[in-house]
Amino acid sequence: MTVKVEQDPALELPPNTEAGAGAEFSQPLSSGKEEEENDDDEDDETDSVGYDGAGNGGGAPQLKKGPWTPEEDKRLKDYVEAHGEGNWNQVQRNAGLNRCGKSCRLRWANHLRPDLKKGPFDAEEVDKIIKFHMMWGNKWAKMASHLPGRTDNEIKNYWNTRLKRHQRANLPLYPEHLCSRVLDQDMNRHIPDESRGKKRSNELTQEKVVGMDDLVGDLMVFQHLDYGKDPVVPTNPLKRHASTGDLSYVQSLDKVENFYSNDLNYVLTKSQSVPLGSATANGYPIFDGNPSTSGTIHRSKKTGLPSFQCSSYEFSNSWLLQCPTASLIEQQLDTCIQSPESMSSQNTGLLGEIVNKGDALDDCTKSERLFEMVFPPLGYNIVSQSNAYPMRHPSSSVIGDCEPEACLFDEIQASNSPSAVFLMLGCLVHH
């Protein structure tokens, strides 16, 4: 889709406006084939003439769809630079663009904004994206806000592509060491569902986090203790049915299964987690029943899961959903903040060692600091590493998207294990 701009002399676009944006404008309509193919569109619209804004009157002209032309880009850019962002419908009317305001906003945000960083994601960005996704799930905008110059769309595209690739290759979505172990001492703590509002997932995630938001928040702490002895991760792929909100875990399907079996058994025996046998209509077990005694995960709100999440997952990894209760998180966060060192020193493998107190972590600095503390430098090969998945269905964050008020934790008591232990604390600080 990206077509090298064959600069249209007639447009006199500013010389290479923006490294990427200028040089690589999508230029569908003015370049050969694209142009021809879009002739129909152009016929009834205002690509070349411009929209005079009178279209609202009788028989409003159809707003143009499809790829933007360099001319449109220029108009939009000029207009926004002159008048600022916002009022996108005004932009549409006043800039001579026959595009809906929405489209204008999108075009500006994703392609014309001067601060956009074009080109492929570098390793650091990829690392961040993975981390963010583990924490927040499909919160593309949120991720973008932590990746200067990147857009949510870009991140989303990248992730989805990556997801497909990994899925196809049966590779883990997240690196093993990021999701090796999830520990939670407060396995039975229950958080009521009332707090779940009607907000959509992202707002929901934010609502109580506010301060924590920037902070990469919704914390997740991994404590890496020892990989050698216990390299597997007690995780089962969880699958949530979009319609019902039920969670189920994905049965291991391939060779990797055995690899994880030990750990899975470990988890299952030590915790009250997913009964291996219970199966859903999809063939996946579902957490069911009493919140206080089982791994039930309530999900009353719209999940916003991407389509692929609704279909059977082919990942072979085991997942286990874990979500600490808010109060516990708060406690633990507190501890962490007050003495982060304790995390590495204690090594109890318990959630309690970690921390994050929302109120105390309301700035990006702390956020980043904690982030780094929590996530060791990622020198791994993301793609080829482990088969360990974090405890959540792939499209949702491991924890971040797991509303505390709806998640019950199964304890994975690994305190005695010298193995790699990652403590993940997610969810929101619940008050």
Added chain:
DNA sequence: AACATTAACAACCGCAAGTGG
């Protein structure tokens, strides 16, 4: 070279929150 598949990207759509009258 032709075709098929995959990756990358761009854009649209629907939904929901925010805002102002």
Added chain:
DNA sequence: CCCACTTGCGGTTGTTAATGT
């Protein structure tokens, strides 16, 4: 409080380029 409009977000789809067979 209601309603219309705007804005933002996430999911989805469509197109093209790249790669494989």
